[in-house]
Amino acid sequence: MRRFAWLLALVVRAQDDDFQWFRCDACSASFFKINRTLVEKQLLRRASVASYEFLEIVDEVCDTMFTKEEYGVKQHEGKKYLFGPGVSDHIPGQGFGQMGMGDYDKRLASYCKMFVEEFGEEELQKLFWEERQVNHTELCKDECKSSASGTGAKSKTPRKPKVQRTPSASPEKAPTAKGKDSAKVIPAPATGKRTENSIKKTASEVDQVLSSLQRWSVPELTRLGEAVLQQLALRAQHGTERSEL
DSSP states (O other), X not given: OHHHHHHHHHHHHTTOOOBSSHHHHHHXXXXXXXXXXXXXXXXXXXXXXXXXXXXXXXXXXXXXXXXXXXXXXXXXXXXXEEESTTOOOSSTTOSEEESSOSSHHHHHHHHHHHHXXXXXXXXXXXXXXXXXXXXXXXXXXXXXXXOOOTTSOOOSSOOOOOOOSSOOOXXXXXXXXXXXXXXXXXXXOOOTXXXXXXXXXXXXXXXXXXXXXXXXXXXXXXXXXXXXHHHHHHHHHHHHXXXXX
């Protein structure tokens, strides 16, 4: 559900495509903030840090630290440019800046989660301990090769599988019975090679959709956002019905 949340946020907010360098700036701001927060919490001075604590700090950065008090938008010749901690000034001495207009703060939070997931939470943690820092300039090299904004080309960084924080409970075998009022039989999820192939196929389909977003019009993006919302609502309702059985 969490992955659907940030994907939906990016699709809906992609309607505002007047930004230049937004992918680059969002990437730089995300890893700059993550590194500064990890350093401020003095993790490097401790003998050991639990993995869950590291990941909670990263989550906190993405969820709460992209505020309109720190980040703003500079406008020049009909285009918008983000400014704030960790963001380079692409038009020095030009344009005028303002803070508080639009939902760029929410968009930044969504991108932060996306970039962390693409790089991989475990890989990010490993990098921090090995390099003693998270270098936002190095991590965002590919994103900053183009001025493409939120609907531009997707990141070339392969998406890493998400870390499972808590083990999921094994599904119970559904009861079987005959007759009109018998309990509904819920098939057990597929396992083994078949499941692995299904996951790969689904990931490939999602990547194809993401890579094609730059060619979509605003009405098409809006329809996609509405369709995703409907699916999320249906799945949430289905989950509630199953829990009541």
